[in-house]
Amino acid sequence: MKFWLVLCLFITPSLLITAQNINLPTEYIRNTISGEKTLPANVQGSPYPTEEFQQGTVNILDKSFTTLVRYNALADAFEIKDPTGEITNLLRRPNITVELNGSDYEIEYFIDDDGNRRQGYFQKLNDGDAVFLKRRGVIKQDALRATNSYGRDKPASLDHYEKYFLKKGDTPAEEVRLKRKDILRQLNNEEVEQFVKKHKFKLKNESEVIQTLEFYNSLNIE
Template sequence: MKNKLLLIMLGFGSIVLAQNVNTKDGGTIYNSQNYVLDKANLNDSFYIDKEYKNANIKNYSGTRGYRYNAFTDDFEYLDGKKYYNLEKQDGLELNFLNGQIYKYTSYYDDNGELKKGYLQVLTDINGNNILYKSVKVSKTELGNTNSYNNMDSVKFRTLINYYIGTGNKIEQVSKSNKDLNKIAKAAKLNISKEKDLIKLVDILNK
């Protein structure tokens, strides 16, 4: 019984320790031991940008290269020759060295359904109103297939949505939102265009 308990404790300890990894500069970066899809099943169509770009995780020191898998809604990284997913936690924030920010959070879609996922932050993250962007890739089967890479049998589609966060609530931008449309019309903005939505949020924050 004691040996069994010891094994359980050791196993738990290894899981906990796996959350932090030491970097060469002595800092720690956020880590996860969740394997990504086998390399053979990774498809270029899953990514808007296949390149790994350096980022740090809020409240952790050190940087690592990540890329966003828009099909699985995961940030992937390489450790040696193995592929890993960044473990998802509410409020997890990736700050890329190129200025892009992604946050794992809860939000409401156009049907009022509560969902969770990674959203890109497009405006001041400390603003009263924040504009977010979601880019997802979906797969449609055109025939019988057992492989993600069978392009003759699979069609991929990219879906982009925008959300505005106010306080603790993030809601999808809807063309049927009368208040937003009224403000957009007065400012001669089109809520279907990203650059105009950024201007619209700037107006809301004034």
């Protein structure tokens, strides 16, 4: 009897993970994926910040599903792998969020480099009316031929980047650099400026920006 009890304790968690994975609603996944298979073989680099699938949680409305997941920065999509090894894309929907490695990822509206309003995945770094967001992406660099006989051809490559955004209320997120003047200009609040000055923040790292936003949110600014 004791043997079967111990055996169940080891088997049950894996069964739960598998069951949750299978129950992921099919209307929220796409059977085709866009990733390495769509790229020429000679391209250097990877679409994925982390190649390996990791256990995460997909939240859809009021339900949660444990699954293996990884982020495709080139396609701006989360890929999931089911127990059979099949890989599919999780559809980009505002009511879908992903928890991975202790971080929350969700769809947000933002203003891109051309001034257009778009939607994309962001890592949410704090809670409140003013939210600090991180966006990961990939730039495709074309191959370059050597300009002379002494040079070398440069193959096409995928270059990863990270950008930071601030979102206030219901307005689209806007890109912000980790610079004191840029952060303070977007927040536009004298009390926040005094707070930053008091703590001698340079606002060049995530921690200082998050602390500043926590103070900003505590002011209940309308």
